[in-house]
Amino acid sequence: MSLPHAILTAxxxxxxxxxxxxxxxxxxxxxxxxxxxQQIYRELGKLEEAGFIRALPSxxxxxxxxxxxxxxxxxxxxxxxxxxxxxxxxxxRDALLLRLRAAAxxxxxxxxxxxxxxxxxxEGQLAEYEEIEKRHFPPERDTAEDRLRHVVLRGGIDLERxxxxxxxxxxxxxxRPPNSR
Numbered sequence: 001m002s003l004p005h006a007i008l009t010a011x012x013x014x015x016x017x018x019x020x021x022x023x024x025x026x027x028x029x030x031x032x033x034x035x036x037x038q039q040i041y042r043e044l045g046k047l048e049e050a051g052f053i054r055a056l057p058s059x060x061x062x063x064x065x066x067x068x069x070x071x072x073x074x075x076x077x078x079x080x081x082x083x084x085x086x087x088x089x090x091x092x093r094d095a096l097l098l099r100l101r102a103a104a105x106x107x108x109x110x111x112x113x114x115x116x117x118x119x120x121x122x123e124g125q126l127a128e129y130e131e132i133e134k135r136h137f138p139p140e141r142d143t144a145e146d147r148l149r150h151v152v153l154r155g156g157i158d159l160e161r162x163x164x165x166x167x168x169x170x171x172x173x174x175x176r177p178p179n180s181r
Contacts, residue, residue, distance in 0.1 A: 003043050004052070006033045008071055008079040011053060017066035018044055031129075031156055044069060052078055100170065112174055119167040126160035129153060 006029050010021055022037045047053045052075030055067040096118060103111050137150045
């Protein structure tokens, strides 16, 4: 149920067309809630049918023009209710963790290279997040909205740091000879 809420959030930040939304998802919300272009367009239709959003009136002929959407009062109320609701944490589903468990049974052939590849990916993502932090969150940006957006980014930074540390530990364990504690 969170994709509609991600779209409502993005549209409240700035009324947008479906194409603009997909680009914004690729650059921001997509870091923590991904969606394909098809999913976004499909969800826009559902949100419009539900009366949560509407296409903005077009000043000229609509043929070939992008529809821009805005959030209606019902959509804001839905998002507000969702923000205040409870939801239990979801269990982690990560294929890499499952691979490690399987390696305990079938052997570690190729696993070290995959762990190193993941490590490099997480190091790259951390560098990207830190660059975003430096660019978009200087100390003088201190509104409540900026602080909340920064908290989300800090969560991403902390998760990347966790994965980097965990992968380094996993690689060390993989390279350690048996009974060498």
